[in-house]
Amino acid sequence: MDIYLKQAILQVVDRELGAPIYSQQPLDLTNGNTRDYLTNKIKKLSSAQSKTGVIRQGSEVANQLLNIASDFTGVSQQLVDKWYQAYQKSDDAPSADVFIALYEQDTQAYVAFLKVNYHEAYTHYVNAEEGPLTNQLIIHQSILSNKTQKADEGFAINLQTLGFELIEKQYTFSGDKRPYLSTEVIESEPQPSLEENVRVVKKAAEKIGAKFEVAKHDIVANVKEAIYETIEAKGEINTQDVAAKVFKDNVSAQTEFKAAMVEKAPADAPISPAVREIAEKKYGKQKLKLSNGIELIVPIDVYQNPDLFEFINHPDGTMSVEIKNVDEVISRL
Incomplete structure (x- = not known):
């Protein structure tokens, strides 16, 4: 499965800060590490757990995608904003980074939405500001999963056919644990995985x-x-x-x-x-x-x-x- 990345952008969704921090510039895809990370995450949207379906013509998401090639940064923000309006209502949904990627696969144009949750991890910190240099151990609160792991949630949509593959999780909303990505974001009922x-x-x-x-x-x-x-x-x-x-x-x-x-x-x-x-x-x-x-x-x-x-x-x-x-x-x- 060959994937050619055309544009991609990273949006920060730290729930302790409130609203998402929207990037005004796409990611630099000349960076090989960035390309590898996104390409592997996109590939892993296809799995035995993936649900499939077709976006409804005339839906909000379908209409937004009409302009994604000409206004990638603006439309990517609209997609994340629509997602966040549903996501923020959850009682237990964690902070995450969201990637939107525009790419080609087998000459077909696709857009991918990838949500990668934060994880804690230990690392070192070299403190040289006051007194003698000190090496310290600290916890990073917003570490992303590595490229070999799939995104926690996400979907890929074929821009010609509006067919999609989707991985979603259940979170708690008003005491009720349920999925939300298919029902409230892309508003399309998928087939079972x-x-x-x-x-x-x-x-x-x-x-x-x-x-x-x-x-x-x-x-x-x-x-x-x-x-x-x-x-x-x-x-x-x-x-x-x-x-x-x-x-x-x-x-x-x-x-x-x-x-x-x-x-x-x-x-x-x-x-x-x-x-x-x-x-x-x-x-x-x-x-x-x-x-x-x-x-x-x-x-x-x-x-x-x-x-x-x-x-x-x-x-x-x-x-x-x-x-x-x-x-x-x-x-x-």
Whole structure:
């Protein structure tokens, strides 16, 4: 995913100071550290936790974005101001820095909103003002997360299609803990994230599996395999394929599972290429914890191959796991 940054600006939102401190000048993007930081934060807006949707035409945000290329500094301030009007009402939302970035990805224009919360961190301070030089230990109250971590909240909007990816948190408003970024800032209801859809699929499969007396570990393993295979093949969680994989020849269980999916989750929603790549890595391995304390991480292709990996059921109700055709064992500390 190649990102070409065109403009970016940093706005300071220290809640102890009151209103945001708005920068009158964009960031210097000739600075490699600044480019790396923003590029990595933007890339991490695509994740298994990202929600997707489309900004409503004619909404306040959609109208603001019409002028962002010609008045980047002014429009970025408008976006942050709209966000802050909602954010400041929270009882527990922390201080943060907000980055607005205008960029191109695959020849398409995007704008990103990145909120990075403050953290405490220790550092040294050299005091040479009075008396002998003294090295002291102090706490910085407004340290930002490093570039390898995703923003605490944010969204990226395609300026042509108004499609968006969004990561949001819940904060307390008048005693009620709830999200606010989608409902009050971009005012667009997103589709559930991949992670939310997988959670619904897994819960429904476990419930139906228990009814039809299918072992729970088989259900979870089959769900993970099915999700991996359907995302790899079709770029979405296809409930028909998941039902067939998880419940195999049990037509009644498949029918109940499909009905549950229609009722509970739009699981057939397309997945973006970036999230698809993340999902294939995330769900491409089976993670097993045995009752004797042994833990295994098994690639899907190995798990599916009986010449390499097999569960063996015994008459007394116990089972064994056989790992076959291993040429070498590497032990790591």
